[in-house]
Amino acid sequence: MRTPRPLPEQLPPAFRVGEARRLGVGRSRLDGADLERPFTGVRMQRQTRLDPTLTPRAEALREEAIRRANAYAARMRPTEFFSHTTAALLWGLPLPLLVDELVDASICRPERASRGAGVRGRQIDPRLVRVTTRNSLRVTTPASTWACLGTVLSPYDLVAVGDAIVCVRASSGGNGSPAPPPLATLNQLRAAIDAGRRPGVGALRDAFGRIRTGSWSRLETWVRLILIDAGLPEPVLNFDAYDTAGRFLGCIDLAYPDLKIAIEYEGDHHWMTAEQFQHDIDRLNRLVEAGWRIVRITKGHVFTNPTEVVRRVSVARAQRETAR
Structure with missing residues (x-):
């Protein structure tokens, strides 16, 4: 060649x-x-596309979104900006893997939205969006991005994106480096809802009351909502557990501290390296030795069999309450 x-x-x-x-x-x-x-x-x-056998699908989706956004930026009008799912991916927010590869390019009224292959042009009321720059690209702010997704995402995923935006990491189980600040505050999300009449405002209001600052992943959000909607108490997110001597045992994904029940999501990241695998095994063993009951769940349980999540947690709670 x-x-x-x-x-x-x-x-x-x-x-x-x-x-x-x-x-x-x-x-x-x-x-x-x-x-x-x-x-x-x-x-x-x-x-060359990222090798799907080596790269998590969510990361590959985001990398492709960034690449296509940079390509579209070559022809963007100065007043255009990225919004909706494209903006969410540019901000690193968690989305379901079924989103398409069309670029969401928006413009404020009365200007006309762009048309053409590969682009989903949108015309937005200027009162409803705030625009900033990220990596030299014009993009809606995190709060405006979330508000744009009211007609796009499922109720649980709308909460998950909100959780990711306001996430505050404060576990003592980290590596000592300072945690990044949240992308926006709850007040900024509320202001985005109240900016004016917009599509999906009902879904946004429903989701807003369920957003928490302590959720670190989309899966944690889904598990929390599954349990609450089944009538179980809301678990504590990312709970730092200590033994009776005050030694740190580990950070638990979701917990019922009063019953010493730990709900742990077994994701692909646990198996990425031998060091990570060893760390997780040691952490769970420390918790068990300190009297914690571990409920382990997987992505398959959460997305295809949520009743099993509820059953496992319910059994653990019933056994612990009986043993009191």
Whole structure:
């Protein structure tokens, strides 16, 4: 295979066709196999997709969203900005893996939304959004992004995104480095809801009352909501457990401290390295030795068999209450 002719150094990884032509790039070179056509009038240097066997799907989805957003930025109007699911992925917020690859490009009324392959153009009331920059891209603020998702996400995922935005990490089980600040506050989420009439406002109001600052993952949010909606007490999120001598045992995903019940989600990250696997085994053993009852659940339980989550926790609670 012939090596493609180098492109002018002035061209970024994603560029407008017109810009390339002005620099002397011919049409045949723009049709080269090493270039993708993500949007009308845009070319992007082809890259190898992340290996799905080595990269978590959520991370691969976010990396592709960033790549496509940077490609679309080559043709964006100065007043356009990314919103909805594209903005959520740019902020690193947790979304279901079923979201499509269309780029959400918005503009404020009365300007017309963009159209074309690969883009979902949206026209938004200017009172309903706040726009900032992230990695040189114009994007809705985290609070505005959450408010845009009221008609897009399921009730549980709308809460999960809200949880991620206001998340405050405060466990003593970390590595000593300072925790990042929350992307927004509960007051900012409330202000986004109250900014004016918007689609999905009912879902946003329902979700707002269920958002917590202590949830560290989408799965923790789902488990919490599954248990509450089944009539069980709300568990404590990311509970730091200590033994009677005051020694730190570990941070528990969800807990009923009064009954010493720990609910632990077994995710793929637990098996990524031998060190992580050993750490988790040691942590759980310390908890068991200190009298904690461990309820272990998986992604399959949460998303396909939530009644099993409820059953396991209910059995653990009943046994502990009987033993009191």
